Structure formats: C-alpha cells, structure tokens
Amino acid sequence: MKTQSFVRTTIFATTFAFAAVALFSSCQKDDETTTPQPPAPPQGMYIADTVHYADKGATAYNFVYTSTDPYGQPVQLSAAIVLADSVVEKRHSRGFMLYNHISVFRADECPTRGANDIEKKMVGSGLITVSADYYGFGVSEQYGQAYCFADANAQASIDALLAAKKLLAWHGYTWDDNLFVCGYSQAGQTAMGVVKLVAENYPDLHITLAIAGGGIYDLPATYNYMVTTDSTDQPGTVVQVILAYNNIYNLGIPRSDMFREPLLSHIDEWVLSKRYRRVQVDSLMGVSRLSQFLTTDMMDLNSENSQRLIAAFDHSNLCKGWTPRGDENLVLFHSSTDNTVPPVNTENLNQFLLQNGVQAELVINDFGSTPESDAHTTGAMWFAILAVNRISGILHIKPWSII
Secondary structure (H helix, E strand, O other): OOOOEEEOOOHHHHHHHHHOOOOEOOOOOOOOOEOOOOOOOOOOOEEEEEEEEOOOOEEEEEEEEEEEOOOOOEEEEEEEEEEEHHHHHHOEEOOEEEEEOOOOOOHHHOHHHOOOHHHHHHHHHOOEEEEEOOOOOHHHOOOOOOOOOHHHHHHHHHHHHHHHHHHHHHOOOEEOOOEEEEEEOHHHHHHHHHHHHHHHHOOOOOOOEEEEEOOOOOHHHHHHHHHHHOOOOOHHHHHHHHHHHHHHOOOOOOHHHHEOOOHHHHHHHHHHOOOOOHHHHHHHHOOOOHHHOEOHHHHOOOOHHHHHHHHHHHHHOOOOOOOOOOOOOEEEEEEOOOOOOOOHHHHHHHHHHHHOOOOOEEEEEOOOOOOOOOHHHHHHHHHHHHHHHHHHHHHOOOOOOOO
C-alpha cells in the first residue's frame, strides 16, 4: 500500500495572518479611512482535515457543509476538495470538476474517507475536483443512504461545489471560469440531476460540459426491464434501490413482501450495515436472476406493491418533468450490452432532450466485458478515457493518464 502523509488543519489556521494587517492607515483626526478587515470565514462550513498524497502530487481538503436531506430538511454533509500540489502552490486552477462518485456500499468507500483515487488522477487536468459523500456517508453515515435519488444527491453535489468555492476563495484561491460535471452509473444519474437542478434553480451557474455515463435516468423503465428479463449483473444494487425508496418514501412495504430467503434474513448485515462492498454483497447473495431474491409479488409489475414502488421511482425520472435551459453541452455514454443499467436509460434521456431542443453527443457502443468485469464495469474504464479526451480538448491541454 502506498504511503500517505496526513496533515491535520482547520479553517481557522490562516485567520490571524490576514487579520494582522487590519490597522488604521493614518492617525490624522480627519482621516476616517481604514484598511478593510479580512472577510469572516464562511458560516456553516469548515475544513475538517487536510490529506496530502505525496506519491500523487495531490492534496485533499475534506470539509463539512450545510445541505438538505432527502426530505428537504437542513443537514450537515461532507465532501472532498482534491487538487494538484501545483494548484496549491499557485493558488490558481483551470476551474472546477464536480466529480460524482459511483455506487458505494461500505462506509469507507466515500471520498472523505479516502476513496478518491479517480479524483487524485483527475487533478492532472489542473482542475479542482469536488466530490460529495452524499447523504448516508461521511458525517451523515448514521443515516441510510439515498441510493439513486437524483435530486437529493444532485443537491448535495451542488451545495458542495458552492461551499467549496467559498472556502477556497477565503483561502486565497482563484480559478478560471470552467465547470465540468462528471459521473458514471449512479453518479451518471447524479450528474444529470445536477444539470436539471442548475436549469431550474441556478441561473448564475454555467456548466462548461456535463459528461454522464451509464446512468439510471429512468428508474421505472429500468425496473421494468430487469423484471421482464429476470436478470441483472449486480443484484446488490437492485436491493439497495428498493430499500432506499421504500424507506425514504415511507411506502411501508414489509421486507417479507419484497425479498426471499436467504437475503431476507441477512439484509441488515449484508446490505445496510455498510460493512461490505458492492461486489461482496453480490457474492454473499450468490444470485443472478431477480426471481431468486425478489418475491412473486415484486416480480409482478401490476401488483399493488410494485405499482407503489414504481410510482416512487418516478420521482427520480430525469426523462420527464423538467425543462432544459437550452445551453447544455452534454455527452451521454452507455454500453449497449449493459445488464446492470440497461441502455434504455440513455436512449430515453436522449429522446427527452431532443424533444426539448438539446442535441447531446451520444456514445452507445458494445465496450465488451471480461470474465472478471461485466459490461457495466468495463464501460466505466472507457467512460473515463472519453471524459479525459473531451475535457482536455476543451482546455487545450494534452490528455493525462488516469489508468
């Protein structure tokens, strides 16, 4: 394991260095002009710790900020700012990348707990990356995660970005006017959720480019596809999304009406304990067909419980119910053989965007699979390469290595 050197700091470390110069500029009685006091540190947010990765030439500022939970109530969340040491030295960057993390199950897989390998590679762009833990991880670990909740996770990301800008400005950082929004799988959904919320609520935010890959943009269509084909390459994700929507929307569907044994008796340990990674949950379940862990009731798309669940899923449907701003610059990526997040998601989203006058760059191909990696996982690697190429082209820099 590579050595990481940890340097603890707080947001108040530099306050008095700035305050020392706040003296009267003249002692004359009729001169009331004074040197301006330095701005107060941003309220409701603070840097919890700083981590320096010497082998990567990168630094992470893990911080806490105020956002909203899936119920719309104020909550403290956490996120990571990751930037190259060269940016730290110059106090200037090419702009920001709002990098949304993929599906995570285990508590230590979130950005502020050190799971930021992609972010450390992305700093080769000269951009500052901001990655929210989302509700249910980091400082909000005690709560169940809002898995595949488009608006909730997008709001957490936007609030993290706005807080990061305030914190960095207070520490003397400046940046070019570039904002890239990036994400794959659940994070692809979050990336498009950010695009939606920016169009609805943030007229002053301009996204240079949003790159979304393999995202769950149409949850009802996804559930319909999985039940109809009775297959999934990542069964743990299906369990997570059903549990999250049943819980947060207070549907009250008993677990015994949703899940079969042995999963039923092990949900708390395998899925909700946050002790296992997604691949470990899949291994513990040991199934590949939905009918092996979902009840007959849940496999019937017309049953009362299925209909209630699908209605809840529809709240996160990004293929309807919002109006794009019109200046969106989008790249949509999907593997045509993806059996975890079926390509119907990107197809439906693209059709919705076209109907609203937005022409996205559409990349749908068979990116293959291996005995060790399903098509969804393999697609993530190709998505990263695509993202680097598109970003470097806009910034007029050479593509940097992230493999």
